[in-house]
Amino acid sequence: MEVISIILLFVSFFGLLGYGVPVAYSIGISTTLTILLNIAFLPGITTVSQRMTTGIDSFSLLAIPFFVLAGELMNQGGVANRLINFAKSLVGSLPGGLAYVNTLAAMLFGAISGSAVAAASAIGSVMTDRMEDEGYPRPFSAALNITASTTGLLIPPSNVLIVYALASGGAASVAALFIAGYLPGILVGVALMVVAAVIARKRKFASGERVKLSTVWQDFRKAFFSLLMLFVIVGGIVKGIFTATEAAAIAVLYALILGFAYGAITMKQLPKIILASAKTTAVVMFLICTSMAMSWLFSFESIPQLMTDFLLDTVSNPILIFLLINLTLLVVGTFMDMTPAVLIFTPIFLPVVVSLGMDPVHFGIIMVLNLCIGLCTPPVGTILFVGAGVAKISVSKVIKPLLPFLGAMVFVLMLITFFEDIALWLPRAFGL
Template sequence: MEVLILVLSFLILLGIGVPIAWSIGISSLFTMLVSIPAMPAFTTVAQRMATGLDSFALLAIPFFILAGQLMNRGGIARRLIDFAKTLVGALPGGLAHVNIIAAMLFGAISGSAVAAASAIGGFMGKRMEDEGYDKSFGAAVNITSATTGMTIPPSNILIVYSLASGGASIAALFLAGYLPGILTGLFLMIVAGVWAKRKGYPVGERSQLREVARTFLDALPSLLLLVIVIGGIVVGIFTATEASAVAVLYCLVLGFWYQEFKATDMPDILLHAVSTTAIVMLLIGTSMSMSWIMAFENIPQQITALLLSVSDSPVVILLIINLILLFVGVFMDMTPAVLIFTPIFLPVVQEMGMDPVHFGIIMVLNLSIGLCTPPVGSVLFVGVGVAGTSIQKVVKPLLPLFIAMIVALLIVTYVPGLSLWLPEVFGY
């Protein structure tokens, strides 16, 4: 009965347009009201929300969000685009490759797919259109490539997964995300190159070594942020939370150094960072209360037993989990999806002997695809809006790119070494 109330109330609230954070919290409360009296139920839900947010690791999220806002205003996107163009601009579909590489770098630096889609798309969309690329194709490339920053560190969602998994190492997750994220980007580049060749899009001129060196030096201060943040965490100089504060300070200095924003811009930057942080933290709090209630009702154990009764083959079970997560990603944002479904599926894969770090990369890579799909795909709507086109026109060029992302997901799922090699090299 409790499981039925939890699921039905959540779906009904979502269906009538209640924001997802409130839907999660209210459905959790309804479920508790069935089991215990009203006052203890209200107290328990509130307590679990507060306890869920009482984590030192979560302090990294507002800092990384603020760092992302500073990067978005600090001229980093333009410098990364210029550097990427000198590397791959002469290949078939050169500007599409530039978009993908710049989005991978910017998304990794900012930790935000929406910021990457907005910043890179704002620069690349008009440039691609001017050089003869179809507007819908440019939008599709921008939308899908922006999601690679969710896997390539530093990524807020990997921090959220660490919390939901009960302590998977953030440093190990950050290291594990590199190869899967790069692999996804390479698959997108292959599809974009083939599409561009078939459509006869123009090819740029090969850059001189001097030009490559100039753009690299211009982008180097931005790229150094990755070295400082990830290197500092891996070497043990500071924790992920301390690294996020270092990232804010570095981005602040970089923005003023580039003279891309002034002191008078700071209130607006801080306001955007605070509003985004509030949304994320409310989602985390309500999702943690739902996760506790599911554990209280033994839902993860029941689902584990159900899946293991369907098949004892890890290949089949992982395929089923991936299909469920792909479906979930269509209707739910990444943060609540990770917080709700990690406690459900992690026991299943651990029963099969899978490393929690590997499963975290699978889950984040899987749910990243949902950012590109309606009805809640935030990156899709931002990418379409920036490009000035419609979802209907973007669907056709999106489909082969979707397939590329799913193929990358399957490879990462069934080849654990892609995720676990770097953590093992560095002793995590």
């Protein structure tokens, strides 16, 4: 019966996905069908309902709607232009400087807003036209913006790292994950800049004008309070002043004050901003509900233990196992949204890597980076479609210029996988 349940679960899930059913519904329906194979109808439906409800009954998850709202306020609050101008004053004078500006601004905005979609939309809508005016092809600009926007999912505050902390069952704390994300996120950004530099030299893209130190200082002052949010939120969590959820609430208040101070948000706009963030939160929470029900089913059917035993018995080389897990997550990321992927595959793979001596925090960063790459690839790459849409070009035109940047991300993924200090040095330094 155990084998039949597993087959039914995965066949129904992938079958529904292939038929075009939304991910959350695919997860919920396949989970319900599998439970009904083992339990009578009424108790089975009750069990699914209970697991969906208790799955989001978590204080830590309250951080998500707050961070979503803070990101929406930042998106509307004039932060993007200030960050772009600051980034341009720092690196815009280098050969191919606007490519570095695009990357750096996307990293900063993604980190502050906690949303790759917001970063791709806000930075892409401004930078694509600016770069085209200076001779950069739109597909190149879009490809760079798409990949750079994902760095905000590694650099805290990041909603997906909070979701992983929940899925790990307490094996990895939010504070440790937040600190661990800094170096890998920065490393991805640097790798993208290196690729952009090579392409810029080859194609002889224009350099920007040199700016005076006074201009750099002026742009820094304008962006200062936006950048300060990172230190307030993450510093408060690490120092134990407040939890991730309390930090998220503070982020909302901070973003609101900043928006009013910049004159970019009015009381009249607030209902629209709150409604937009509520819609995003509803989608994310429904995904978490159904994914948590499926995660419980995995435990009920002992799937994590079966997977651990199978991999350890079949493949004796730990390096090969890590490569297989990375490859699986890369494939998963191409067709599944990040939140359900984290909730579904963490209980399956975490016991395997822990049994091989990998730290849960280290694996969390590896998993998120894998899925970040998936966000940039077809057929379901959310950021790919957002970035192409903002740049007003077809997805097919972005694919070719996207490849070298994806290659850089995969290279960093391999470094982080096999050199754990990249992810764990900072958490250990802070005693987390």
